Amino acid sequence: MKTEFIGHGLNNKSKTVHYYLRESFLDDNYNSFIGFSAYTKKAGLDLISKELLEAKARYKSLTLYLGIADRGTSKEALEFLIANDIKTFTYRSDSNYIFHPKIFFFDGEFEKRMIIGSSNLTKAGLTINGNIEASVLLDYSKSDSSGLKLQRQYFEYFDEILNKKINQVELLTSELLVSFVEKGIVVEEFLTFENENSKNKRSDKKGRTKQEIEELKEKIKQQNKGKKGEKSKFSITSKYLDTWDEMFELFKEFKKNNNGNVTIPRDYPIKALYRWYQLQKIFFADDSIDAEYILKYEHIGKLLDQDFFFDDAHELLQQNIEDEWLSILSDALNDSSEREKIQVNHRYKFNGYRLGTWLVGVSQATKGKKPKQRKIDLRLKIEELGFDFTRTSRKPEHTVERFIEQLLNDKNPIKVEYQKTFNRQMLKRKAKISDELKQEINAAWELQFNEIRSWDNIPRAKDRTEEWKEFRYNKTINPEGKWITGESTMGKLYNWVYHKRNDKRKMDLVIDKFTETELNELRIEGFPI
Incomplete structure (x- = not known):
């Protein structure tokens, strides 16, 4: 049995549960999946949705068992599972005890994998910048007695749940979801708690109660009643100033309950909050606004304290995508068996991800007379991780540099092999190689083989x-x-x-x-x- 510790939150030196879930869903060694999660959020499912849906189409079976504690699992998450026809069972107890395991079991004809730990299917539970989490990954084969013993104990212990022998386990349907929502057990994502103790830790200074939020929502709804169809006016009004603090509190609640996300989506239920969010960017960028406007002083300070993103939200989305690719590249670079295989071409993949295609895109975007500064900065980040674009470049000067480095570092160079490489890569392109580089090749060749290197065809x-x-x-x-x-x-x-x-x-x-x-x-x- 192969075991591996998975930790994240303190640093990003190890792979996350997020990484292993995505990798496993794409792995042809597995054909069925059972997942246990105490709390589930749409933001967490979004991180694995592509791979999850691919697995659903390919697997023999794919089933989730989710805990339904007060405001622990979100309405949006359950709607996503219903909409995509992912077989899901819920566990709801009327007692003070809740369904709390986090176990992800991948089964295949020959290979098995189990991930057991503290990570829920939430953004904070899966990603590097989320909670401090710890899990253990267990890989074993169908002939591994220790692994099969663990598997048997798992199925025996959870038999009542897996085989639906108790009333608390119910198949998720649209009707059941409506029932949960009406009872207030399942709420919209921004109103959920990250864990069952969060509601006991809140104070009046840190945020508003659920009742206060509902009152705020109703107040805003009344304020905007009858305004449908009115032309928007981007101007500072007394009403805007009077409601700014209330909207700011709603913004903080949104951020807190969406794991630090500061981008209000266009389809967010509280339309007034989305409009307020957009106005902050507009007023910040508009130099015609009166210099005495409070946004330039008190408001902007409060927003910056909450990491408000004043630039285009699409820019933030792009940054998140880039960060994800950088994380994948970092994993590849940290894998000693993979590091030298990384290529800037469309054929190279790492754990199912087309990392080579992404690197090609970055390389192409930084060429030309006027590359975008964002792409230049991204290339610098890639190089800071330890990846050298020149190591896979086909430019003659880069090919020569790699040839010289390899030749000089080779303690037992085989001349025949180096002659083949020289004929194939150098001799045919000698017109494009500078005299200085030719001299360096000549010196390296003479040093290693004690003979003069000829460039004659x-x-x-x-x-x-x-x-x-x-x-x-x-x-x-x-x-x-x-x-x-x-x-x-x-x-x-x-x-x-x-x-x-x-x-x-x-x-x-x-x-x-x-x-x-x-x-x-x-x-x-x-x-x-």
């Missing part, structure tokens, strides 16, 4: 290597199996072979056509190998 009127080999293995005319005898037995081939033995440059042109055994024979017979 010797034209081949006719390659007679195959004819030469036929002579070597013809027992009738060459019973001793020699590579060179005399003109009387070799005929016109003799002159061609003779020049190979006496001119190293000519021999180098065909050296890559012989096996190691053949090269040893040629060396014994005096050929310059």
Whole structure:
């Protein structure tokens, strides 16, 4: 059994549960999945939705068992599961005890994987910048007795839940969701708690109660009643100033209950909050606003304290996407067996992700006369992680630099292999290689092989290597199996072979056509190998 500790929240040095869930859903070794989560949020499901839906289409079975505690699992999360026909069972207890396990079991014909720990299917539970979490990953095969014992104990312990033998377990349907919402058990995501103790930790100074929020929502709804169809006016009004503090409190609640997200979506239920959110950006950027406007002083300070993002929200979304790719690249670079395989081309993938295609996009975006500063900054971040674009570049100067570095660092260089590389990568493009770089190659070659490196292209009127080999293995005319005898037995081939033995440059042109055994024979017979 292979075991691995998964921790995140204190630092980003290890892979997250988020990473392993996505990787596992894409892994062809698995064909079924059972997931236990105490709290589930749409923001958490969004992080794995692409891979989850791909697995649903491919797997034999995919089932979730979710805890339904007061304001623990969000309405949006359950709506997503219903809309995508993902088989889900809910566990709702009337007692003070709640369904609290976090277990993700992937089953396959030969391979099995179990992730057990503290991570819920929430954004804070899955990502690096969320809660401090700890889990254990267990990989085992169908012949691993320890793994199968664990699997048997898991199914035996949760038998009543997995086989729906108790009333608390119910299949999630639209009707059941409506029932949960009407009872106030399931609420909109921004009103949920991250864990069951959060509601006991809130104070009047840190935020408003649910009742106060509902009163605020109703007040705002009344204020905006009858305004549908009115033309928007981006101006500072007394009503705007009077309601600013109330809207700011709603903004803080949104941020708190959406794991630090500061972007109000266009389809957010409280339309007034979305409009207020947009106005902050407009007023901040509009130089025509009166310099005495409070936004320039008190308001802007409060917003910045809450990490309000004044630029375009699409920019923030783009940043989040880039951060995700940087995290994937970091994982690849930290994998010693993968680091040297990373390529800037469309064929390269890492754990199912088209990392090579993304790197190609970044590389192309930073070329040209006027690349965007954002792309330049992104390339710098990539290089700071330790990735060198020049290591996979096909530019002659980068190819030469890699060749020299490899040759000088090779303690036991095999000349034949380096000759092949030189012929293929350097000689054909010598016109594009500077004299300075040629001199560096010459120096490295002479240092390692104690001979002068030639850059001459010797034209081949006719390659007679195959004819030469036929002579070597013809027992009738060459019973001793020699590579060179005399003109009387070799005929016109003799002159061609003779020049190979006496001119190293000519021999180098065909050296890559012989096996190691053949090269040893040629060396014994005096050929310059």
